[in-house]
Amino acid sequence: MVEEAESSRLSGAAVRLELAGDRMAVLAAIRSDLGPDKPLGGQRIALCGHVTAETAVQVNTLVELGAELVWAASSTSTTDDDIAELVRRSGVVVHGRRGMSEEDLRLGALAALRAWPQGPTMVLDEGAVMIRALHGELADVPAPVLASEKTPDGLTVLEDLDKLRFPVVKSDESFGKHAVDNPHGTAQSLVETIATVSGRMLAGKVFVVAGYGRVGTGVAAKARGLGARVIVTEVDATRALLAVLDGFEVLPMAKAAAVGDFFCTVTGAAGVIHREHFAVMKSGAVLANGGHLPVELDVAALYGMTKRQPLSPQGTEILELDDGRKLTLLGGGNIVNLAAGRGNASEVMDVTFASQVLALLNVLPQASALAPGLHPLPPECDEYVARALASSLGIDLSADEDS
Ligand SMILES: NC(=O)c1ccc[n+]([C@@H]2O[C@H](COP(=O)([O-])OP(=O)(O)OC[C@H]3O[C@@H](n4cnc5c(N)ncnc54)[C@H](O)[C@@H]3O)[C@@H](O)[C@H]2O)c1
Known part of the structure; x- marks a missing residue:
């Protein structure tokens, strides 16, 4: 047997x-x-x-x-x-x-x-x-x-x-990593994981991409391809300008936080979306980190200000703020396409x-x-x-x- x-x-x-x-x-x-x-x-x-x-x-x-x-x-x-x-x-x-x-x-x-x-x-x-x-x-x-x-x-x-x-x-x-993997493979894997795990339609929604680097350019393009209205946040002036020239709206996260339906961080930096941002988000907003380390979303602060309802063993949770607004966190703030999706x-x-x-x-x-x-x-x-x-x-x- x-x-x-x-x-x-x-x-x-x-x-x-x-x-x-x-x-x-x-x-x-x-x-x-x-x-x-x-x-x-x-x-x-x-x-x-x-x-x-x-x-x-x-x-x-x-x-x-x-x-x-x-x-x-x-x-x-x-x-x-x-x-x-x-x-x-x-x-x-x-x-x-x-x-x-x-x-x-x-x-x-x-x-x-x-x-x-x-x-x-x-x-x-x-x-x-x-x-x-x-x-x-x-x-x-x-x-x-x-x-x-x-x-x-x-x-x-x-x-x-x-x-x-x-x-x-x-x-x-390498060319393979920078031109094929990051903006195409990884970006596809991130956007498909976010859509599938959240179970939401992207068309017509506001999709906020934090970081317009090799991965972020692809995420923005693929989210737009599915009909989302994409906003980019960036700390580097040259990358921010490129996003504008590619036709995306560029905003500081302090403003994007209040209007986004989906958030995907791909910066490699810590604390990109934090307490003040979570506090102004719309009910139903979906949060995902695509960066390598689980530091881009301040998950500890998010947990501290919400009631948690786990949805899946892969770390997808509904987080309820005091006034009843509900945010969805995918993959526990870990690299979402590997933690909650099928990967590349x-x-x-x-x-x-x-x-x-x-x-x-x-x-x-x-x-x-x-x-x-x-x-x-x-x-x-x-x-x-x-x-x-x-x-x-x-x-x-x-x-x-x-x-
Ligand atoms: N999910 C995956 O399978 C996968 C695959 C490859 C890379 N990655 C990860 O994705 C992340 C990004 O990789 P990359 O190759 O695009 O890096 P990159 O350096 O090309 O781009 C990162 C961009 O983020 C910007 N940035 C930094 N701090 C910011 C902030 N606070 N707010 C907004 N923008 C900010 C930078 O200016 C830069 O333009 C890294 O953590 C990398 O390890 C994940």
């Missing part, structure tokens, strides 16, 4: 993995172009990342390119245990299980870095967890030849580190993961000559991603090449 249930779960995971692979065209192009040459033959890779079907496609790609790999989960809550089991059965060590403690998560990353007596030759990091460990408690582990970091927060950590022991490619700063589509993760793989492949031949420190992603990686993605969309770029 137990075995039957496990086998049915694993076949479900195998289907999810296959579907993700079918939708990740850039990684497929890399496997087809370079797989037979095994350019990562002899490389020992320690990888930190969410244990999902999409990361499994990246892991399988690295193995097909010839690498030996150990994978450590990057979050206690996102691990897909069945995907982890499938990958383990293919011979890759995976540290992580859903619901593990933060301490076990940390120990998993350390174990991956200690997997080989000579240390890993490459580190693919998320949030600088592994790279930081190699500069602290694991400073005795031999330095890898090359590492890459795929999140902005991780890069901020690395910029603050005194002196890096080895070269690190900033794979976060496989196509979006494809460009991010492919940029990271291409960073390693392109830089590896000259890595031993590179100075320790942060290095930009070579432009040919962006070009490759753009071509492979365009081709998967059926776009023929050959005419431009011939002219």
Whole structure:
């Protein structure tokens, strides 16, 4: 009985993995172009990342390119245990299980870095967890030849580190992340989560976007595409002007708070919507944070001034103010598309993961000559991603090449 249930779960995971692979065209192009040459033959890779079907496609790609790999989960809550089991059965060590403690998560990353007596030759990091460990408690582990970091927060950590022991490619700063993931994938995922979880129609409503950066431009455009009347709040004059030129109304949050039906923060800053703003909101207003950290909405202040009625285990709540007005908070103020939605589509993760793989492949031949420190992603990686993605969309770029 137990075995039957496990086998049915694993076949479900195998289907999810296959579907993700079918939708990740850039990684497929890399496997087809370079797989037979095994350019990562002899490389020992320690990888930190969410244990999902999409990361499994990246892991399988690295193995097909010839690498030996150990994978450590990057979050206690996102691990897909069945995907982890499938990958383990293919011979890759995976540290992580859903619901593990933060301490076990940390120990998993350390174990991956200690997997080989000579240390890993490459580190693919998320949030600088592994790279930081190699500069602290694991400073005795031999330095890898090359590492890459795929999140902005991780890069901020690395910029603050005194002196890096080895070269690190900033794979976060890529065309894929900035031009595809942020304004299209993430923005779509945020707007669809807000609409679905709130169960509300956007057309005709006032949708306030805090922050007109890479993600905010996309959120504003996609909310407008669904018929919302969009207001932007910004602290940077150049970004505020761009929002005006794109046809959006720009207001300070103190004024937008009183007229908005939906609020989405995507600033990376803390306390963007606070007590004075909540106090003037219309009944029925929907609040969501799309920023990485749960600090953009002052949820503690909101809880302090309202009665709470939980609606879902994902942190959606109705919050009633003293005068009876009701606000809806989605995802408890956490990054809403991950906390309460289905997260980014496989196509979006494809460009991010492919940029990271291409960073390693392109830089590896000259890595031993590179100075320790942060290095930009070579432009040919962006070009490759753009071509492979365009081709998967059926776009023929050959005419431009011939002219
Ligand atoms: N939800 C997701 O899946 C997802 C994906 C990618 C990035 N993110 C997160 O989204 C956030 C924004 O990322 P980005 O790449 O657009 O950053 P960005 O730096 O391009 O844009 C942020 C913008 O917010 C503005 N801003 C800062 N403080 C503000 C304030 N108090 N009020 C109004 N505007 C303010 C800045 O001037 C800037 O223009 C980050 O926290 C990032 O980690 C989330």
